[in-house]
Amino acid sequence: MNVVRNAGLVLAVAVAAMAAPVLAHPKLLSSTPAADATAGNVKEISLKFSEALMGPVSGADLMMDMKGMEPMKMTGLKTSVGKDGKTLVATLDKPLPAGHYSLNWHVVSTDTHRVAGKLAFTVK
Ligand SMILES: [Cu+2]
Known part of the structure; x- marks a missing residue:
């Protein structure tokens, strides 16, 4: 009896230990511009996550979405991790022209x- 009960306890502890790292997955907390927002003079896009990020393997592609056309990749986007270690910052050389955009991001x-x-927003 005791052996069976202890085996169950050991299993429960093992499952809890395996489940713990899942909580550390980076979760997007907020962004500027916010998701589906309309903004003006956008030269920087920032995404704040719940976990510290590894800069060299985190990044993003910015696509301009146009009706009836393939999304067009915007050039000149540079990504880095902010001072807090948890924010992915994408900067552009000049403010984005008016249009609909999607930022396809990946973070480690x-x-x-x-x-x-994916973060979608509109520039007016
Ligand atoms: Cu994780």
């Missing part, structure tokens, strides 16, 4: 977990 947290997503 310091626990090596990779998460990707």
Whole structure:
């Protein structure tokens, strides 16, 4: 009886230990511009995450979306990790022209977990 009960306890502890790192997946907390927002004079896009990021393997592509056309990749985008270590910052040489955009981002947290997503916004 005791052996069976202890085996169950050991298993429960092992499952809890395995589940713990999942909590450390980088989660997007907020962004500027915000998702689906309309903004003016956008020269920088920042995404704040819940975990510290590894800069060299985190990045993003900015696409301009036009009706009836393939999304056009915007050139000159540079990405880096902000001073807080948890913000992905994408900067442009000059403010974006008016239009609809999608930022396809990917980040790797310091626990090596990779998460990707898409941020859509409009520039007026
Ligand atoms: Cu993780």
